[in-house]
Amino acid sequence: MIRFDTVSKHYPDGTVAVDELNLVAPSGQITVLVGPSGCGKTTSLRMINRMIEPTSGSIWIDDVDTAGMATHELRRRIGYVIQHAGLFPHRTIVDNVAAVPLLLGHNKKQARTRAVELLERVGLPAHFAKRYPAQLSGGQQQRVGVARALAADPPVMLMDEPFSAVDPVVREQLQDEFLRLQGDLGKTIVFVTHDIDEAIKLGDQVAVLRVGGRLAQLAPPQELLSRPVDAFVAGFVGRDRGYRALAFTSAGTLSTHAEQTVALGGPVPSGSDDGTWILVVDAAGTPHGWLNLEHLRAGEETVTEEMLYRGGTLATQGGTLRAALDACLSSPSGRGVVVDASGCLIGSVTAREVLDLIEARTAMAS
Amino acid sequence: MIITRVFNWLTDGDNWKDSHLNTGILTQLEAHIRFTGIALAVAILIALPLGMLIGHTGRGTWLVSAANAVRALPTVGVLVLLTVIIAPHFHGRTDTGYLIPTEIVLVLLAVPPILANTYAGIDNVSPAVRDAAAGMGMTGPQVLFQVELPCSLPLIFSGLRSATLQVIATATIASYVPLGGLGRFIYDGLAQQDYPQMIGGGVLVAALALTTDLIFATIQRYAVSRGITGRFPRGRPAVASEVQSAVLTGPEVSHA
Numbered sequence: 001m002i003r004f005d006t007v008s009k010h011y012p013d014g015t016v017a018v019d020e021l022n023l024v025a026p027s028g029q030i031t032v033l034v035g036p037s038g039c040g041k042t043t044s045l046r047m048i049n050r051m052i053e054p055t056s057g058s059i060w061i062d063d064v065d066t067a068g069m070a071t072h073e074l075r076r077r078i079g080y081v082i083q084h085a086g087l088f089p090h091r092t093i094v095d096n097v098a099a100v101p102l103l104l105g106h107n108k109k110q111a112r113t114r115a116v117e118l119l120e121r122v123g124l125p126a127h128f129a130k131r132y133p134a135q136l137s138g139g140q141q142q143r144v145g146v147a148r149a150l151a152a153d154p155p156v157m158l159m160d161e162p163f164s165a166v167d168p169v170v171r172e173q174l175q176d177e178f179l180r181l182q183g184d185l186g187k188t189i190v191f192v193t194h195d196i197d198e199a200i201k202l203g204d205q206v207a208v209l210r211v212g213g214r215l216a217q218l219a220p221p222q223e224l225l226s227r228p229v230d231a232f233v234a235g236f237v238g239r240d241r242g243y244r245a246l247a248f249t250s251a252g253t254l255s256t257h258a259e260q261t262v263a264l265g266g267p268v269p270s271g272s273d274d275g276t277w278i279l280v281v282d283a284a285g286t287p288h289g290w291l292n293l294e295h296l297r298a299g300e301e302t303v304t305e306e307m308l309y310r311g312g313t314l315a316t317q318g319g320t321l322r323a324a325l326d327a328c329l330s331s332p333s334g335r336g337v338v339v340d341a342s343g344c345l346i347g348s349v350t351a352r353e354v355l356d357l358i359e360a361r362t363a364m365a366s
Numbered sequence: 367m368i369i370t371r372v373f374n375w376l377t378d379g380d381n382w383k384d385s386h387l388n389t390g391i392l393t394q395l396e397a398h399i400r401f402t403g404i405a406l407a408v409a410i411l412i413a414l415p416l417g418m419l420i421g422h423t424g425r426g427t428w429l430v431s432a433a434n435a436v437r438a439l440p441t442v443g444v445l446v447l448l449t450v451i452i453a454p455h456f457h458g459r460t461d462t463g464y465l466i467p468t469e470i471v472l473v474l475l476a477v478p479p480i481l482a483n484t485y486a487g488i489d490n491v492s493p494a495v496r497d498a499a500a501g502m503g504m505t506g507p508q509v510l511f512q513v514e515l516p517c518s519l520p521l522i523f524s525g526l527r528s529a530t531l532q533v534i535a536t537a538t539i540a541s542y543v544p545l546g547g548l549g550r551f552i553y554d555g556l557a558q559q560d561y562p563q564m565i566g567g568g569v570l571v572a573a574l575a576l577t578t579d580l581i582f583a584t585i586q587r588y589a590v591s592r593g594i595t596g597r598f599p600r601g602r603p604a605v606a607s608e609v610q611s612a613v614l615t616g617p618e619v620s621h622a
Contacts (some may be wrong), residue, residue, distance in 0.1 A: 051501055076503030086498030090516040090591035100502050132593030148502070158501075 001027045002156065002190060003050060007057035009043050017043040018213035020057070027062075027155075028186040032203035034193055035236070035348035040213030041192045045158050048190060049078045061156060076104055079149030079157035083165050085141040087133035093119065093144055100152040111151070115304070118147040123177055137171035146178070150185070161190045163198065175201060196237055198243065200225065208233050222248040245277070246322035249361060251354070254317060254324060255337050264303055266290050268296060277333035280308055285344035286325025287314065287337050314339050317346055321361070326352045371562040376569065389546060391570065397546035398574065401465075401537045405472030406530060412473070413480035414522070420481075421488025421518070430485050433478040441536055445471045450544050461553025464543040475536055476529040483525025504543045516591060523586040527579055533574040538567075548574070 002025040009018040018040040025031035033041040046052040048059055050071045055093045059066045065072055078089055087096050095102075097115035102108065116129050122143040135140055142162060142184055163171045164179075174315050179202065182189065193199050199206045200221040208216045208224070212231055217229040225245040228234035234241075260273050272278035280288045280303055289308030300307060315327035327336030328351035335348035375381060383390045413433075420426045441555025448467035454464030491514050499513045515522075538549030548571050592598060 049501060051497070072503045072505050074503070075501055078503075080498065080501035082494060082497055082501070084492075084494040086492070086494035086496075086501075088495060088499070088513055088517075089492075089593045090513075091593065103503055103508070132591070132598070134593055134596060135598060297429075 001025065001060075001062055002031075002188060003060040004044070005058045005060065007044070007047060007054045009040065009047065009052065010055045016213055018054075021213065021215055023207055023215060023218065024083075025188060025190050026205075027188045029204035030182060030189045032199040032206045033209060034199040034203075034206055035196065035209035035216075036211060038211045039209035041194075041209050042160055043213070044209070045160055045190055048156075048158055049080060051075075053086055054326055076100055076152065077154050077156070079152075081145050081149045081157065081159040083161040085133075085138075085145035085351060087141055087144055087148070091132075092129065093124075093131050093133070093136070094257045095249060096133065096144055099148060100154075104152055106152075107275045113153060114167070115147070118150055119134045119144070121150075121181065122147045124320045139166045139174060142174060142247070143177075144164060146181075155188055155342075157189045159189060159194055160290050162191075164193065164195065167253050178202065178332070180252055181321045193364055194345045197244075200237075200247075208236055223251075243322065243325075246325060246358065247320050249321045249358075251315070251319055251321045251324040251357065252358075254338055254349050255336070255353075256317075256349055259335065259345065259348040261287075261345065262291065262303055264305070264351055268295070268301055274333060277309075279337065279345070279348075281335075287315045287339065287345050290332050292332070299343055312337060314343075315349070316341060321354065321358055325350060325351065326359070330353055368469070368561065368565070372565045372569065373619050375562040381566075389550065391548075391551075394546050394548050394550050395570065395574070396536070398537055398540075398571075401468060401472065401540050401547055402530070402533050405469050405476055406526075408469065409473045409476035409480055409529060409533075410526070413477045414484055417481045417484025417522075418488055418510060418515065421485045422506070422514060426490070428514070428578075430482050433481045436474055437478050439474065441471055441475065442539055442542065444474070445539055445543065461545060464540075464545050468537075468540045468543060468545060471539070472533050472537060476533050479483040479525045479529045479532070480522075481525075482519065483521045483528075487521030487525075488514045490521070491517045517594060519586070520594060521588045523582065523590070527582045527586075530578055530582065534578060534583070535571060538571060556614045610614050 005019045007018060007021045008016070010016050016120075023031075023045060025043075035041050035045055043052055047054050048066070049063075050066060054067075061078075065316050087093075088099070091099070094112050094115045097118055098108075098111040112129075113163035116126050118332045119128060120126060124140060124143050124147075127138070128136070128144075133144070136144065139172065142165075145162065149159075150351040163174045166174065172228070177200065191199075191202060193202075203221050205216045205218060206221050206224050216236075219225060219227070219229075222245060224233070224282050225239055225241045225248075228237055228241075229292045261279045261281045262269050264280050269278060269289075276294050277290050277292060282288055288305065291303060291307060291308040291313060292309060296307075309332050312331040313323070313326040313327050315336055317338055317340050324336060325336070326339070328349060329336075331337065331348075335350055336354070337348055338346045340346055381388075381390060382392050384393055416429065420429060445467055448470055454465050477493060477505045488510075495513060495517070496509065499509045504512065536545055537591035538546040538552055541549030550568050551563050551567025551570070555561060555567060
């Protein structure tokens with residue numbers, strides 16, 4: 001547990017970066033600090049490992065006042081991940097990861113063995129160990145940064161916009177893997193981001209800070225979306241709140257309709273149940289896209305990938321209401337495609353059915 | 367043909383050996399290396415720690431500018447001035463009165479490039495790297511010696527090499543005051559209108575400079591991490607392709 005006890009940070013020029021912050025980051029959970037630039041989120045984070053010293057107030061880690069510890073000893077017990085990874089360019093990847101254990105005086109061979117294990121844990125193959133940071137992409141460097149922070153197995157991790165310098169696809173991968181990793185490790189994490197979507201996706205609880213370093217709201221993400229405490233928070237969490245909140249509700253087991261299909265590579269059918277659209281699956285039963293029978297060109301007799309409409313998303317059975325509704329809304333036929341965990345077709349649902357489900361849930365909740 | 371005569375002068379074995387009239391090339395070469403070595407050692411002892419300290423703390427950067435300003439001093443003028451001041455304090459059969467001014471001049475020449483490059487090298491270390499180093503719990507000296515110094519070695523070496531070249535070339539002025547060194551052949555050759563000797567001396571200075579630089583280049587090659595020079599083995603691409611992770615391409619994000 002990390003506890004901020006009326007912590008303030010004032011600069012000599014009069015700037016107030018953080019103003020009397022009171023906050024508890026519970027053990028084993030991810031607490032996200034989010035807010036616009038200048039809200040003091042990074043300052044707050046860096047005061048935990050005393051990269052910045054608070055002007056007043058105190059920060060406690062498991063009932064130990066951090067002000068009473070030597071800074072380098074405090075920091076060696078805290079994992080630290082920053083935006084641009086900050087890997088040591090002159091050291092190989094394995095030695096980068098082993099840096100903190102070596103500082104702590106651990107056996108070099110053991111530290112390296114563990115470093116290689118950690119690399120695999122964050123999704124990098126072991127042969128990356130002997131490479132240098134300059135040989136890695138930004139996303140890979142960031143994975144190494146996470147592995148390095150984990151190397152000494154610290155109970156507490158501080159992450160300062162760790163995924164914001166990589167492209168959106170890689171960012172989503174890193175976020176998902178981070179959540180999976182945290183599911184295994186259960187670290188006490190304080191995570192800074194300016195991206196409210198990232199905050200909502202990753203946080204067990206989200207602290208929204210306003211400019212001038214004041215805490216506006218501290219709540220679990222779902223509550224933040226459904227009950228923003230004031231206009232600032234409401235504005236910051238943004239539009240589509242109702243829709244995004246659906247991502248926190250499981251759709252349960254959807255009752256699906258059987259969907260007529262045609263095989264990829266097979267002959268083009270002469271008609272379909274609804275007269276226009278037919279779902280195309282491969283031999284394994286994985287949906288590939290929709291075929292529009294009204295827009296067939298002359299000479300097209302077998303179903304190929306090029307003919308397919310691929311704009312529709314898929315909902316996984318047991319997934320969220322948001323994914324189920326999105327599958328329906330994005331489907332050209334109006335029927336949302338539901339697949340099982342391995343990606344095989346189960347059937348389809350309509351938007352009307354999903355909305356009925358949402359209304360039933362809302363009625364149940366109130 | 368002057369080139370032939372220079373070649374003959376250089377290849378004449380008698381010119382390499384000492385005789386009762388002349389000091390040979392080998393002895394002068396040794397003296398030249400000695401002047402250069404002393405000056406460089408002193409300059410490194412001054413400039414390297416100072417540059418590291420200024421770069422690490424970010425304080426006292428004016429010293430770097432001040433040292434650079436010293437480069438503007440006319441070397442021979444300073445040498446003559448210092449000799450006039452210092453030499454009279456030494457009597458008898460000793461070179462010290464001339465050696466000290468010479469070494470001071472050479473050190474003044476060698477300090478600025480080493481200082482400026484060491485400072486610049488440390489100062490150029492990426493803020494993210496420095497932040498990560500401190501944030502993981504390195505102490506100030508650990509950050510300096512384990513991170514900042516190894517990262518700035520290419521610039522430090524370049525300062526060192528440029529200082530060495532300058533000192534080797536300028537150490538010829540040791541012969542302007544009555545000291546030895548390869549400059550002896552240049553000054554004597556000029557005075558005696560013995561141009562093969564004068565040019566031969568110049569060639570020897572250039573050869574010494576190039577050889578020394580080659581030695582430094584070799585040391586640099588092994589001292590600087592491949593991660594910084596970018597010399598990676600067997601033509602591997604600088605950036606490997608992003609690893610695909612099976613966990614991440616779940617059906618919820620794929621398209622149908």
